[in-house]
Amino acid sequence: ERSNPGNNRKRLPRSCKQRSTVSGLYYIKPLKAKQQFLVYCEIDSSGLGWTVIQRRLDGSVDFNKNWNQYKEGFGYLSPTDTTEFWLGNEKTHLLSTQSTIPYVLRIEVEDWTGQKSTADYATFRLGSEKDNYRLTYAYFIGGDAGDAFDGYDFGDDPSDKFFTSHNGMQFSTYDKDNDKFEGNCAEQDGSGWWMNRFHAGHLNGKYYRGGTYSEADAQPAGYDNGIIWVTFRTRWYSMMKTSMKIIPFNRYGTDGGQQFVSKGSKAGDI
Template sequence: MKFLLILMAVICLNLKTRALGLSDKDMETQWRLEGELDELYALAKAHIQDNLYKLKSATAFEVVKNIANDTAANPTYTTCPRRADANGIYTVKIPGHQESFEVLCDAELAGHGWTVIARRTNNSLNFFTNWMGYKEGFGNLSGDFFIGLNKLHAITKSEVHELYIHLEDFDGETRYAQYDEFLVESEKQFYAMSSLGKFTGDAGDSLRHQVGMNFTTYDRHNDVMNSENCAIKYMGSWWHNNCTESHFSHLFGLYLNGDNEDTFGRNGMIWTAWRGEHYSYKRMQMMLRPKCVC
């Protein structure tokens, strides 16, 4: 295992150092190869974890050869491929997660290799649902949906992931927030957001107050308020804090139309750092991607 990781790191480093002075076409080739190496690394880790008892005398080269043969016969991904053409629905098998499942991959919005975990574009899908709904996920990958807390935990626990949040207002302006680490715990820990890395972006950091918070729905009161359930108060599930600091962000709130200060107040899809606590956005998309192994 250790030898395999060193081998992959050396290959990635060599590709990185050759980037200087390359043409655009050669750069695209390099990015494609780096994406394929990322996939190979993830597949190798999963293969070793699932077949450790069979690999006591195997070499790293034999492991890679077996993976190549298996992949050619039956393509399997552990995450969205980091390729320019990887848009749409893919089946993934997460290491440590029993069942494979379908995910929506996005290679256009913020680069290659992103797995969409939540998307909202209109008011057709009700996000004000119960604990079981959020646990299993709801909606349709071809439209608006939430991937489900069980899958979200499996993905973020399998390796370090970064989080990307895309927002669009009703004036057609878009902004983003990106975090270089994101981790959601298991149901036993109420799907707590236990880790949130360094922020970059132009939408402002409105998620920081949710770090360490449990996930709360109208039928599962897991926030820090004893007197009231923040999911009921604000008509939306989220990693609510204390019903005041909860509202630095609340992207699973009601789908409303822009500024709602005089109507629904703070019950919409809120990201305070950009347009304030009363503005509900037109579109939002949350995505995950493994941090590069190189």
């Protein structure tokens, strides 16, 4: 359904519809959701509908929010997709766990020269709030942006890759610390994320105009706190634009739109 809160006659879709032709705002109601909510559906060139769960593009929204704000979502949804937002961990949890058909997560990054790239992950899901919205996925599908979620060897320590991986990490905010660090990464970085001890990918970081920033810019802590994806650009380069979007695996297409269905899934589960 397009955004029309008064129209409750038809059963609302559980996610962005497969055959929608126009990107825009739609009401959806995942299987276990108590009520409908608004999402931005991005329709790609194959006509497939991605549900966008994060958007950064101009630094207009402060991503240094508390646990409840990240749970419920913040920012602004616009029909022209020209605003920054976080859809909300609870909404993403409901979306990604509602079916036997798993979801694909796509990370999109764009640097300050306009170069764009993607990274796709299979069987993405967020756990419940009881599990602190734990991020899990099965494997990295591909994409020129590279697999920053798997961690990165910065050359500082043999444990770099292990302590910068994000798969299996719980969500942290400045008022709810679930990371592996002695301190509070979310508080130091000024944003919520699936923190390990450190990070190799962090799309909710501080918005630095121009891209390159330094330890002096990242005060008071001096840590790399920008919008980073280190397999695409260094940890001292902050992206101009990013998005995170999800789609059911049986609607995910590559190589001219070839469709993939995970083992054991049934058509019509979503």
